[in-house]
Amino acid sequence: MNAPSFLSEAQARHVPVAVPSLERKRLRAYIALLVADVISILAGFAIGGLIYRGDLPDTQALMEAQLFLPLFLTIALYQRVYSIRSLTDAQHAALRICMAVVVAAALLNFLAFYAKFNTSFSRVTFTLGLVLSTLFMVAVRSVSARVLRRRWGPVARNILVLHDGGPALEMKWAAHLDASEYGIRPDPSDPHMRDHLARVLENQEEVIVSCPAERREKWALILKASGVHGEVISDTAQHLGALGIKHYEGQGCAGLIVSVGPLGLRARVAKRLFDLAAAGSALVILSPVLIIAAAAIKLSDGGRVMFVQRRLGRGNRLFTVLKFRTMRESGGDREGAVSTSREDARVTRIGAFLRKTSIDELPQLINVLRGEMSIVGPRPHALGSQAGDKLFWEVDGRYWHRHALKPGMTGLAQVRGLRGNTEQEDDLSARLRSDLEYISDWSLMHDVAIMIRTLTVLSHDRAY
Structure with missing residues (x-):
């Protein structure tokens, strides 16, 4: 380093x-335990059928397992069977598993009664399956909790x-x-x-x-x-x-x-999967546009195609943002101290078109795939960016709070028309309010809505 x-x-x-990320290890542990629970339930009902009916596999027992399994997994998620405490506290995990089994079994019997197929259930097979499944899952937790507690400590964080x-x-x-x-x-x-x-x-x-x-x-x-x-x-x-x-x-x-971190593990996983799907698809679909834009820049003056600049990312960590070069080679501003103005002499003819259509931002799809940016989030700013005659963080101390999430290719401020040069301090304040609102009210559907709204403002009169 x-x-x-x-x-x-x-x-x-x-x-x-x-330090290694325990969060990623916990996620793998949750998946492993979920798979182990599925196997435990199928094995429990299969053995239950073997004990009572003498068949392996027993069709009746496997049908009961298949009906019980999705209900149990759904209830288990709500009962926090797969939680940090359940990873290292075997007693807590066992209690949660038992609660999830009881609730799922009761719900299955309730649904079966109204659907009038509970008469086809074997009470003995079903009961044996529940008891054996529970014992298997508790046994797995007893072993896994002991191993994980020894490796990660009692808090697993x-x-x-x-x-x-x-x-x-x-x-x-x-x-x-x-x-x-x-x-x-x-x-x-x-x-x-x-x-x-x-x-x-x-x-x-x-x-x-x-x-x-x-x-x-x-x-x-x-x-x-x-x-x-x-x-x-x-x-x-x-x-x-x-x-x-x-x-x-x-x-x-x-x-x-x-x-506190603005998003929990499930929310971050959902946002990351959305980013990967959206950015990957966009790169494939827009590849002809990217190739044409790169060729046009190269042919216009023979200079570099890409413009790279350090900007502030999640947790205020610096990263290198990618953009198509829209200015003359001699006019680049690595720190972003001089904002682009209307009729800026540094902007090339092809650069003006790329800026107006937002095509110059498309290389940031690579930043998204690399995990440095998201599709939606507060826009990343250069270190030297100013509002009026003050650096951004000098205008409002809350400016740093906008970096609690990854920066985005688009954001709530952008779809509200808050784009372009920050000539006055109020220009930054309005964007900051939108960024903080986005962070506090985040949801995946909100990201989807902002992405769709962005398509209507790709070309705008403040893109210069």
Whole structure:
């Protein structure tokens, strides 16, 4: 990892390597346990049929299993059979499984009664199948919980305690970092520091900061934009907008919960699948447009086809955004300090057309496939972007909060017509309100609606 310029040589040698993502491992564990539950139910009913009828497989028993299985899986999801606590707490998982089995069995019998096919059920086979299935699932949880608890600890989450001169806090199942040793400081106005911190916090799900009172507010602002569950150790919640308090018994201090990730695991999986499907399909369908645009740029002046620029992404981490080059080679602005204006002399003839039709943004479909962007989200801004004569984050401190989600190719602000140059501070404020509204009210259907509305505003008079 290349160390940012603000780190000393000694600190650069100690930049921590990102921890493996437990969230991905948990997802694989959930899928494995779901498959194990399916096998347990089918095996339980098959053995039940063998015990009572002497047949393997027994058609009656397998029919009952096939009817019971979808109901159980549906109820199990609502009963949180597949949850973090159920991964490492066998007793909790067993209780949830038993509740799901009882509810699913009762619902199946209720439906069978009204459909008038419950008379074809073998009560003995059905009961044996339920009991054996439950025993198998509980046995699997007993073994898996013991293994996962030993490998991941009792919380099965990546937790980081960041010590920045505050009260001492000991947590056995957390990683501990000294902020001064790794060159970390709470500077909300330094995008490079935020990028460095984003790399330190990569794959962390819960971050607890212990710092003096004078730095708590700055840490709170940074954690709110980090996309993780954040806490600031303190004896007061004043001015922090704390969401709650978490007490640590015997430690003499408490954690103020100042941020939570905007989307849960299921929502992030759904959004990512939507991004992959939409971006992959768009690249295939629009490939002729991409090829023609690239050829036109190359033939116009022989220069580079692509324009790349560092921009702020999720968790305020810097990434390289891709666009078709629309300006002369000598007119590129890598930091984005000079916004494009109407009749801008730097824009080429083909570039003006690409900008007006939004074709210049299409290479960002690659950013979406790489996981750096989403189809829908707050638009990514260059480091030097200004509203009036102020940098964006100087206009409103909440600006950093818009980076709690991945940046998007389009967003709520864009479909509302809030596009183009930010000549006044109000131009940014209006977009920021839309971005924060989008984050707080996110839903997959909302993304679909914004994507469809974007098709109606691809060409607009503020594209220059």
